[in-house]
Amino acid sequence: MEKDFGIRFTDEMYATKDDVKRAMNISSIDSIWSKVIQFRAYYTRQMDLKNIERVPFNVVLPPKITSKIVSLEKKLSKSLVKYSKDYYQQKRMMDIFTNNDYVSILRIISDLYGLNVNGETLNAIVSETSATLPVEYLILSHYSKALKYIAKRTSGPLTESFIVNLYCKLRGIEFDPNDLDSSYRTTEIVKRGDHVFVGQHYEASPVSRIKDLMVSLVDFLNSSSLFSIVKATCAYFYIRYVQPFEYYNDEMAILMFKVVLANDDLDNIPSLLKLEELLTPALANNLKTLSYESEMNLDITYLLNYIIDYTLDKVEEFEDDLEQVDSQLIYDEAHQIDEVLKEERVVPQPIVYEAPQVRHVEPVEKSVATNFTQQVSLPNIPVGLDENDAEIVAEHLLELYPSMKKNQAEFYARHCTIGKYYTISQYKKEMNVVYETARTSMENLVLLGLYRKEPLKNKFVYTPVVKNEQ
DSSP states (O other): OHHHHHIIIIIIOOOOHHHHHHHHTOSOOHHHHHHHHHHHHTTEEEEEEEOTTSOEEEEEOOHHHHHHHHHHHHHHHHHHHHHHHHHHHOHHHHHHHHHHHHHHHHHHHHHHTTOOOOHHHHHHHHHTOOSOOOGGGHHHHHHHHHHHHHHHOOSSOOOHHHHHHHHHHHHTOOOOTTOOGGGSOOSOSSOGGGGOSTTOOOSSOOGGGHHHHHHHHHHHHHHOOSOHHHHHHHHHHHHHHHOOSSSOHHHHHHHHHHHHHHHTTTTTHHHHSOGGGGGSHHHHHHHHHHHHHHHHHTBTHHHHHHHHHHHHHHHHHHHHHHHHHHHHHHHHHHHHHHHHHHHHOOOOOOOOOOOOOOOOOOOOOTTOOOOOOOOOOOOOOOOOOOHHHHHHHHHHHHHHOTTOOHHHHHHHHHSOOTTOOBOHHHHHHHHTOOHHHHHHHHHHHHHTTSEEEEEETTEEEEEEOOGGGO
16 A cells, blocks of 8 residues: 555655645545655655755656656757757758747747737847847847857856856846856845744745855756756756846746756757746746745655656657758758759750752762761769679668668669769659658768768759768
């Protein structure tokens, strides 16, 4: 029974004590709750991150939550690979995609602040082409710059200086690397007497503790071996818990969540996720309740479980957006090839018959010798493998590259002549496959380093890569 209660209220749902009361429909659940806590102890990890009273927080990672975390991190990695691949194929379109994501995020911020901003203005803010902006729109400009600052950050240790600089960008104020403390909050949010009881809820940290708490957050983020999403959630929770700045603490919590995710080799993907919806009143109330549970129980898992599910939704939404871009790329490339074919198609000309003209030809004496010499101007024509060699090479390629399909190996073996250029249409015709299969096959050969993809007018061509170019 102990294990049943543990699984039910930990793995199946990460329940609060009140959740258990409602589920069991009884007022006294002390014995049941004790069994839940005992079960959770198997999966509890104490963290170096401490509360205002210097007591460490914990995180519980049972099988179901761990499985969701692994799924999320795989999806994030997959999104990064796809985004990078599409960006390589069509930089202009992906620039528009990235711009549109930032515009969507700014739309959330503008709605939050009750700003009536049209799409043209939001585009101008993101592209930084607007000469002047009304004062009330400056938060949008500052938030856009903060997102780009995160996107440009490379992996490496986080610093207190980086966090303060991020805040200064959000505020639109000068950053002084030699005076970090001046950027922290100097106004007490609650009276000092409100903190006399141990284990009580804190609306914010006392001003005197802010510096130490922020340094401890940085140390934790740099030293912890926990999953990225766990550390990112801790950063989000801690900024809202400490309230280190005079303004924009909730916005900074979202930005820091993105920073920590991006710091683990995810580049600019987190900056593009529309996580700012967490700032909206409907979601903010849920987060406040879960943050309170995490604070009072010293257990970040209450908040973490919600954040994982929410972030998974946002990543899936991002994947769907990328799929649309990929579909557009396929359509555009096929359309471009059709246009090229139309341009190159020879229009038959009407045949005009003329009466033959009779010409007088002088007779040639038999004694005169006439020699005909055929001369053409052509470069040396490179020759590929013969059929027997091509078959041997194809078999060899399949053993070298497990991800390569048989058709791909056979096509490459017969089209690997240095200096020649091949097309998707050529693959489609010779291997008797549909266009999409031909396109993905050629792209896979590029990813394997066998072809180099080059633009040519309205289409792409593929040329074998010389070994020393790889």
